[in-house]
Amino acid sequence: MVTTLLRLSFRLLGCFLFWLLVHPHSANSQCTAFTEGTIVAQVGSWPGDIRVQTVNNCKQAYWVNLNEQVNPDFIPLITPKPGFTLAAIQQCLQFVNQSCPDGGGGCNNPPQLTINSTTCNGTSYTVYFTVQSGVTVTASAGNVNAAGSQVTGVPAGSNVTIYATLTAGCTSQQTASSPAGCGGGTVDLTNINGYVGINTLNNGGSKADGEVFRLAVKGKVLAEEVRVRTGWSDFVFDQDYKLSTLSTVERHIKRYKHLPGIPPATEIQANGVDLGKSQTLLLQKIEELTLYAIQQQKQIERLKKQLRQISRR
Incomplete structure (x- = not known):
């Protein structure tokens, strides 16, 4: 009886050790070693080394010399650096036209985010967007109104980036630009305290040599005639x-x-x-x-x- 139990124990132990050899670590534990900029493999003398580069929250296989993502056709030619295996490289890094692997820190289905339009409101503008439900929306400027699918109060003449986050490491982003001419043109001066800005925000802070200017223009000015009232010599x-x-x-x-x-x-x-x-x-x-x-x-x-x-x- 004891002999039978010992044999069974050794068989179970052997099966467990074999499983460890085939599956040494989970994808997530293996991928912790794939830090930004780490050289993980080499392909002959050219194109050369492969490093880790994070793009859109996903760890990608990048050529050091070419500074572009590695094509999966090169996988059979890869020689891993010490401490890395070919299986781990494939489990942790994204190659060209592949989905981001679970261990790569990204997500296979980023949230859908679309910028629909922008409207000018004098010295600021509003961005209207469409986003799938269940995401968190943030923006680099302005005020986010997720219920109304808009970002308001973005300063005229500047860009704003909108982020839609589904889970940690799973984010989409889109950038909107200020509408052409926003912040200038025919403007009611009483709305901006007597200051006008064209392609820039002018709230009285446009200064040169300590002077404040009523009109500030970001860009070139074309006119048929300019008349300046001044003294003479x-x-x-x-x-x-x-x-x-x-x-x-x-x-x-x-x-x-x-x-x-x-x-x-x-x-x-x-x-x-x-x-x-x-x-x-x-x-x-x-x-x-x-x-x-x-x-x-x-x-x-x-x-x-x-x-x-x-x-x-």
Whole structure:
């Protein structure tokens, strides 16, 4: 009787050990070693090593040299690195056109999420979406109204990413862009406290050189005419205007690398160009050049007169 029990025990133990050899670990326990960026295998000398890369919450087999997902046709050529097996690699990593394996951290059926439309509301916009039931919806901006299938209050001129999560590691995402022209165009100024933004949000915070601007435009502006009310430079022709000598101007240029009264390049790069002030300064320099030309012409005429007098002697 004892002998029979011992034989039965040894047989059961042998079966258990054989099962361990065939199934050493569950998929989830095996896959814990497949961490991001780990080199798990090699295929000859080219394309080379295979590493772990997580894409859309799924661990994928990626070529190190090519930076793209591995095609399953290469599986028979794979040589696992120490500590990894071919079976574990297939159980834990996703190859091209395959579903994400259970051990890969993803899900075979990600939740369905579709962005339907967007509407502009002045300085913000609303995104309308469709999503399957039983998921949690979050967004990178704005306020999520899951019952109404919309995200409201997204700042105009910015993008928003919507996430639909079924379970941990099983998420879909879609990104919506601000409607064209949202935040600008014909806007009731009283609705935004007297500030206008085109392709950008302007609530009085658009500043340059400490100044606040009523209109802020993100992008280029095309117009048939721009009129700026500003001062002008006719004071250069006043009798009491002190015109610097050319030698003084030369010394200033050598020292500061720009004309007197003209802002340096560093200031323009930091704060931009004030069109009215810039035109006034440029005209001032043109008028000063005119005065220099008149002075030189008078000097030339005096020299000519002196030459004629000398030639008559």
